[in-house]
Amino acid sequence: MKNTEITQDERKLGPVHVWALGVGIVLVGEFMGWNFTVARGGSLGSIIAIWVMSIMYVAIVMMTTEMAAVMPEAGGQYTMAKFILGPLAAFNVGLMAVLEYSMLEAADAVVVGEILKSLNPAIDARPFIVLTLLFLTFMNYRGVYATLTLNFVITAAAFVSVILLLFSTNFYDPARSLIKLKEMTDGLPYGALGVLAAMQFGIWFFLGIEGTAMAVTECKNPDRALPVGTITGLLTLLIGGTITWYVCSGLIEAHKLGESVYPLYDAAIATGKLYVVIALFAGTMLSCLASASGCINDASRAWSALSRDTILPGVFAANHPKFGTPYRSILFLLPISLAFAFTGMLDQIVTFSIFSALLVYILTAVMMFRFRKMYPLGTIRRGYVSPLHPIPAIVAIALACAALFGMFLSYSVNMLSGTLFYALASVWFVKRRYKFVDKEKFLENGVIKWGFPEI
Amino acid sequence: MMNANYLNILAWGISILIALYLSYDYIKTDINSRRKK
Numbered sequence: 001m002k003n004t005e006i007t008q009d010e011r012k013l014g015p016v017h018v019w020a021l022g023v024g025i026v027l028v029g030e031f032m033g034w035n036f037t038v039a040r041g042g043s044l045g046s047i048i049a050i051w052v053m054s055i056m057y058v059a060i061v062m063m064t065t066e067m068a069a070v071m072p073e074a075g076g077q078y079t080m081a082k083f084i085l086g087p088l089a090a091f092n093v094g095l096m097a098v099l100e101y102s103m104l105e106a107a108d109a110v111v112v113g114e115i116l117k118s119l120n121p122a123i124d125a126r127p128f129i130v131l132t133l134l135f136l137t138f139m140n141y142r143g144v145y146a147t148l149t150l151n152f153v154i155t156a157a158a159f160v161s162v163i164l165l166l167f168s169t170n171f172y173d174p175a176r177s178l179i180k181l182k183e184m185t186d187g188l189p190y191g192a193l194g195v196l197a198a199m200q201f202g203i204w205f206f207l208g209i210e211g212t213a214m215a216v217t218e219c220k221n222p223d224r225a226l227p228v229g230t231i232t233g234l235l236t237l238l239i240g241g242t243i244t245w246y247v248c249s250g251l252i253e254a255h256k257l258g259e260s261v262y263p264l265y266d267a268a269i270a271t272g273k274l275y276v277v278i279a280l281f282a283g284t285m286l287s288c289l290a291s292a293s294g295c296i297n298d299a300s301r302a303w304s305a306l307s308r309d310t311i312l313p314g315v316f317a318a319n320h321p322k323f324g325t326p327y328r329s330i331l332f333l334l335p336i337s338l339a340f341a342f343t344g345m346l347d348q349i350v351t352f353s354i355f356s357a358l359l360v361y362i363l364t365a366v367m368m369f370r371f372r373k374m375y376p377l378g379t380i381r382r383g384y385v386s387p388l389h390p391i392p393a394i395v396a397i398a399l400a401c402a403a404l405f406g407m408f409l410s411y412s413v414n415m416l417s418g419t420l421f422y423a424l425a426s427v428w429f430v431k432r433r434y435k436f437v438d439k440e441k442f443l444e445n446g447v448i449k450w451g452f453p454e455i
Numbered sequence: 456m457m458n459a460n461y462l463n464i465l466a467w468g469i470s471i472l473i474a475l476y477l478s479y480d481y482i483k484t485d486i487n488s489r490r491k492k
Contacts, residue, residue: 127466131469
């Protein structure tokens with residue numbers, strides 16, 4: 001995908017591509033971050049939280065697919081907020097999405113630094129964190145993107161390394177199995193409250209799967225490709241996540257697993273087999289690099305889209321005359337990721353990313369209610385109709401609020417700072433930017449496509 | 456241990472070079488776009 005402009009010839013994506021796109025963005029979650037569920041809710045609390053959160057994602061994916069399939073422009077949740085909720089919500093959703101990606105990028109860089117440090121304790125993680133972010137920024141600045149095909153290969157290789165790890169444990173043979181679930185796990189030490197606290201990190205296995213909605217303009221037949229590709233992607237992640245939990249919980253003691261920076265790599269070390277260690281080292285590095293590169297790409301494009309829509313100052317909308325990339329946005333976002341990555345506090349960085357994502361999910365459910373009110377069934381042509389409305393929206397809001405409550409138990413200061421940040425940003429937008437937004441032009445494409453709404 | 460120190464310095468060095476290139480290209484591009492205006 002060299003440019004944001006999409007020609008007819010490029011509208012070739014089918015369900016398989018959507019699947020790979022979704023899984024490719026999210027797979028890095030199996031290599032890091034999810035294991036903080038074990039620290040919060042214990043081994044059993046971790047797997048319960050992961051499965052419960054997958055229900056929220058089914059609801060989010062159903063709603064997103066219905067709305068994304070009819071949107072007149074590409075851009076996922078941001079475009080939906082723009083046409084359904086208006087400029088202030090669009091500004092917030094855009095900002096949240098940019099920070100969600102920038103924090104994920106920072107988390108990826110931290111893991112790259114830490115995993116290199118594991119090779120030799122004398123290696124300092126910081127220069128490698130900086131190098132990772134600068135190198136990937138350089139690649140994106142020059143427009144040398146990891147193409148979709150390369151991402152497929154990396155995704156496949158990373159997934160194979162997880163399966164290799166599973167089989168290297170001889171789990172199928174009780175006499176030789178290295179998996180010791182009974183000895184290594186700690187059950188449900190903090191009860192139901194622990195499950196609630198674990199829910200936010202359970203999200204890490206799926207965070208970003210809803211981004212497949214961004215591919216809607218590139219799909220040959222979005223009505224079919226988007227729901228089929230996304231739901232099978234979600235199932236793949238759930239199966240992959242359960243395998244990851246099973247292998248890691250059976251190989252690493254729960255208290256160590258809960259603090260690990262690279263749980264799958266630690267599990268590989270626990271097998272004592274060199275080829276597995278090398279495979280998981282490569283898998284972790286590759287998935288982190290691919291994910292961070294994709295995040296720089298997505299975050300900078302979202303930032304420049306906000307600028308193009310006059311929600312942010314126009315300077316960020318400019319493309320590089322030679323490379324055609326949103327170079328100002330790319331460079332502007334770099335220090336933010338660098339600052340967060342430099343702290344090295346992986347769980348805090350991950351928390352901020354998840355917090356932003358949860359707010360977007362709640363707004364997505366709100367959008368769904370409003371969308372059905374503005375354009376009831378039968379008034380406009382829908383590619384996909386989300387079944388059982390309003391149940392998915394209610395489930396999504398309830399589970400997102402439960403995860404936020406769980407987050408509040410352990411990271412109340414982070415949450416309050418995050419809320420304050422978005423509140424101040426909103427005040428800035430209303431006071432200083434709103435007057436520059438050309439409201440008619442802003443909604444023009446939506447009105448042309450659907451006509452004026454009923455409310 | 457010595458090798459690790461060299462690696463750390465190498466990583467800092469490459470990072471600085473990339474940062475210098477990005478700053479140079481950014482300034483050059485912006486000055487050019489202003490001149491055209």
